[in-house]
Amino acid sequence: MTPDRSGELARRDPRAMSIAEARAAVCELLRRVAPEADPASLDDTSDLRRELDLDSIDYQNFLIALHRHFGVEIPQREVGRFSTLEGCLAFLRGEPHSPPR
Amino acid sequence: MGALSVREFLMPTLGADMESGTLAAWRKQPGEMLHRGEIIAEVDTDKGVIDVEVFHDGRLVEQLVEPGTKVPVGTPLARLEPVAAGEQSLPVRGVAAAGTPEERPPESAERNERLRRATAAAMAASKRKIPHYYLATSIDMHSAVDWLASANEGRSIEQRLLPGVLLLKAAALAAREVPEINARWEAAGGEQCGDGGRAVTSGRVHLGVAIHLKGGGLVAPALHDADRRGLDDLMQGLRDLTERVRRGRMRSSELADATLTVTSLGDRGVERVYGVIRPPQAAVVGFGKIFERPWAVDGRVVVRPIVVATLAADHRVSDGHRGGRYLEAIDRLLQNPQRLEQAEDRA
Numbered sequence: 001m002t003p004d005r006s007g008e009l010a011r012r013d014p015r016a017m018s019i020a021e022a023r024a025a026v027c028e029l030l031r032r033v034a035p036e037a038d039p040a041s042l043d044d045t046s047d048l049r050r051e052l053d054l055d056s057i058d059y060q061n062f063l064i065a066l067h068r069h070f071g072v073e074i075p076q077r078e079v080g081r082f083s084t085l086e087g088c089l090a091f092l093r094g095e096p097h098s099p100p101r
Numbered sequence: 102m103g104a105l106s107v108r109e110f111l112m113p114t115l116g117a118d119m120e121s122g123t124l125a126a127w128r129k130q131p132g133e134m135l136h137r138g139e140i141i142a143e144v145d146t147d148k149g150v151i152d153v154e155v156f157h158d159g160r161l162v163e164q165l166v167e168p169g170t171k172v173p174v175g176t177p178l179a180r181l182e183p184v185a186a187g188e189q190s191l192p193v194r195g196v197a198a199a200g201t202p203e204e205r206p207p208e209s210a211e212r213n214e215r216l217r218r219a220t221a222a223a224m225a226a227s228k229r230k231i232p233h234y235y236l237a238t239s240i241d242m243h244s245a246v247d248w249l250a251s252a253n254e255g256r257s258i259e260q261r262l263l264p265g266v267l268l269l270k271a272a273a274l275a276a277r278e279v280p281e282i283n284a285r286w287e288a289a290g291g292e293q294c295g296d297g298g299r300a301v302t303s304g305r306v307h308l309g310v311a312i313h314l315k316g317g318g319l320v321a322p323a324l325h326d327a328d329r330r331g332l333d334d335l336m337q338g339l340r341d342l343t344e345r346v347r348r349g350r351m352r353s354s355e356l357a358d359a360t361l362t363v364t365s366l367g368d369r370g371v372e373r374v375y376g377v378i379r380p381p382q383a384a385v386v387g388f389g390k391i392f393e394r395p396w397a398v399d400g401r402v403v404v405r406p407i408v409v410a411t412l413a414a415d416h417r418v419s420d421g422h423r424g425g426r427y428l429e430a431i432d433r434l435l436q437n438p439q440r441l442e443q444a445e446d447r448a
């Protein structure tokens with residue numbers, strides 16, 4: 001298991017966290033790939049990649065940070081779900097993937 | 102031992118657009134051994150804090166510049182003593198590591214503005230003085246995309262490859278076939294990009310990867326020996342480089358060594374990008390996004406993922422014929438992605 005490099009953030013099962021706690025943890029991970037941005041000010045449904053100007057490598061680094069921090073596997077077919085905060089939180093709560101409307 | 106001469110370690114040049122740097126902190130103290138590639142000091146520049154590496158093994162004899170001092174490129178920073186093989190480092194007691202390498206430097210609007218201006222000056226000089234020519238070709242990516250999908254199956258997110266890594270590897274291998282693309286223009290008399298001068302092929306392929314900084318400006322740090330590295334290694338290197346660029350922690354060799362730049366506007370951007378050559382390099386390769394398009398195969402129209410590869414190159418160093426050979430080589434390499442993976446040690 002790769003050690004969690006997130007330091008100050010204690011690792012917890014995301015399903016045991018409140019939505020606000022999980023949201024704060026996800027924003028902290030986003031801040032590492034986009035240090036100049038303020039992810040906490042984001043709308044839950046806005047496109048993270050566009051709003052934070054993430055390139056494909058930044059986005060991959062963000063997904064890896066989620067994987068390491070929360071200990072969740074991120075299958076290839078699910079990577080699109082993480083493009084909004086809402087999608088990240090739904091995945092972490094274990095909600096099944098709903099096809100895009 | 103006495104026959105070995107002490108050598109000066111100079112403030113390195115960190116790109117054509119840098120004239121000076123501020124010594125931020127020493128990472129080694131007098132008496133300590135350094136191996137080639139180890140970090141001796143941190144230098145604060147418009148591109149962030151740069152970890153400065155040494156080129157030779159040696160022992161640090163003396164520090165010549167105090168932290169906080171701004172000095173021009175080429176100024177002696179320290180004296181290093183060569184060390185005979187097998188000699189061990191002196192134990193150093195009670196010396197605290199200088200600086201805190203994990204900390205991000207303070208972001209400042211002023212730094213961003215300086216970097217934006219330096220980028221502007223280098224690009225303006227390039228466009229004014231380098232006779233660019235431009236080529237483009239559309240490449241069918243279906244073999245590469247299919248190969249990637251099966252290579253990624255069952256891999257954890259940490260091991261997954263992105264299409265951009267195949268493009269980088271193909272660009273690096275093709276540069277071996279057409280060495281004029283992987284060259285630098287050495288202008289006579291120190292005039293940047295000037296017409297008097299000569300082309301020198303670079304030998305090793307260190308791909309500069311253009312990364313846009315969110316505060317404005319552009320950096321293109323090098324992925325060293327990209328032609329000889331496996332895809333997993335390159336992917337890891339690209340992720341690490343991007344992560345350090347975001348934190349403002351590049352290494353001196355990454356800023357100084359690029360022999361050919363690749364610019365890619367990623368999977369959300371435009372269909373094609375023509376770059377501006379970063380002097381003293383002699384070419385820049387561009388990749389647009391991969392997008393689906395009708396494509397004729399054996400007299401039938403099918404839908405294929407396509408990427409447009411472009412080349413902007415210095416006409417003093419190569420010409421459209423050779424440039425065309427280079428783009429053809431990229432195309433050919435991308436039709437056999439499994440061979441990109443295998444081409445690790447064909448030095």
